[in-house]
């Protein structure tokens with residue numbers, strides 16, 4: 001979602017989108033794949049249920065469907081917001097309870113509709129090929145909401161101008177051309193109200209305004225309008241080129257300056273010197289940087305349930321939240337993490353994820369594999385579930401800890417609680433004392449539960465919440481201690497590059513075409529900002545080539561008469577004219593819009 005500062009129109013558009021706030025949302029793996037259950041706030045206190053079913057009637061003609069996902073308030077509480085653009089009311093509820101079931105479709109373009117369901121069908125019918133298993137493991141619907149590609153460009157600086165004062169009785173007034181205004185910046189800001197990357201399917205391009213050109217009487221041009229790209233909490237920003245992670249935006253209100261606007265070009269008033277009292281030269285504005293960005297919304301869970309396959313992780317999740325994950329008596333039932341929200345109190349909630357049976361599953365390329373582990377690194381607290389009915393529960397516990405250590409050191413360092421499950425089975429209750437003693441000896445106090453019978457599960461919830469609160473406080477203290485995180489490092493790097501000195505360049509020679517490419521951020525920026533409309537610009541450029549050592553290096557490397565020399569958008573033909581410090585005789589630009597000076 002974008003907000004142009006001082007731009008009311010956009011806001012009005014936003015208002016048209018219907019937004020419905022829901023009180024709770026659980027995402028889980030149901031019989032038909034990924035489903036979400038949404039609880040709508042209700043006057044009579046009963047929670048209505050919205051089922052989000054990715055497999056929902058593929059040939060339906062209904063175009064619009066809204067997305068739902070989890071987000072967190074500044075306090076870290078989970079809130080769910082759904083954009084429900086069209087709702088189908090299903091009256092055929094058979095289970096007899098009063099809950100109203102509403103099925104809604106995520107919002108997608110009609111053209112993409114087919115792919116979406118094709119992908120989905122393929123996934124659920126298990127037709128995917130081995131090699132693609134990982135990518136296909138994510139239901140198509142989730143993939144679409146989870147990622148987005150956008151283009152961002154900071155505003156170009158305005159051009160400086162050449163002007164002279166004309167006053168009565170002053171025949172030759174001084175130079176008075178003002179500087180161009182700075183281009184607008186591109187910011188990325190976390191909007192706690194957002195819950196998906198869906199808005200980026202409609203708006204892909206984010207361009208900040210260009211700075212206004214300078215004017216006479218030394219008036220500087222106005223600054224270009226900033227643009228703010230609003231993203232939901234949990235968004236990771238990568239540059240598409242090179243796939244470099246730039247930002248991880250977790251908290252509502254966080255704001256990063258991503259692309260700083262180009263500097264305004266200087267007007268001729270700025271070029272006045274002792275030797276040149278009436279300069280007929282001004283700079284063009286600096287180009288604003290541009291970038292394609294990949295956005296990814298990561299799952300944000302406070303608590304992750306880990307444990308050996310079949311230990312009862314999904315059963316525990318379903319016992320403490322409204323999530324309805326698939327539960328079955330075979331290992332690796334869960335291939336994608338399920339999310340559920342635990343509400344302890346009005347303002348005390350935590351998001352819990354049941355994580356797929358560890359590592360062997362990831363190994364086999366099931367589900368999200370290591371991709372998923374990356375997601376789970378978000379959790380602040382782990383609940384380690386041990387199957388008490390196993391042969392050697394203590395051994396199982398140690399083995400999973402070891403696996404965590406081997407495959408995800410960042411997970412193993414998190415605070416955790418140990419839960420001994422399946423206490424309803426005699427083999428489990430027999431072994432409990434031994435297990436408890438063994439762990440107590442290591443300074444760990446395990447709880448015992450029967451997830452299936454929901455015995456002891458509330459104690460687990462409270463224990464996990466206590467650890468979570470401690471973690472949240474610790475993170476807050478850390479932040480105060482280290483000061484707020486600097487999120488402007490991308491912009492800082494761009495600014496640093498802008499200050500690159502002109503004499504730091506490299507020259508590449510292409511023998512085939514006799515072309516010499518001069519590459520260097522400083523010199524290229526100089527060329528970009530040179531306004532060739534003014535004849536003095538050429539002289540200044542020639543002087544710069546000489547002063548920063550480009551000419552000298554070219555001669556040393558053996559440049560010959562007639563060779564082409566390229567600096568940024570500038571192409572020149574080299575001449576060996578003696579006594580002429582310059583290299584250029586004819587000039588061409590790759591960019592036809594630039595007007596070239598006439599040479600006499």
Ligand SMILES: Nc1nc2c(ncn2[C@@H]2O[C@H](COP(=O)(O)OP(=O)(O)OP(=O)(O)O)[C@@H](O)[C@H]2O)c(=O)[nH]1
Nearest residue numbers: 310311312313314315328329332333334357451452
């Ligand atoms: N008797 C008993 N069975 C349980 C209990 N908790 C879970 N189970 C059973 O254990 C089996 C595995 O449960 P899941 O919750 O699917 O286990 P999981 O850890 O999510 O398994 P994966 O997703 O495959 O890693 C199922 O058959 C459950 O019914 C319990 O407290 N008592």
Ligand SMILES: [Mg+2]
Nearest residue numbers: 313314333334
């Ligand atoms: Mg499971």
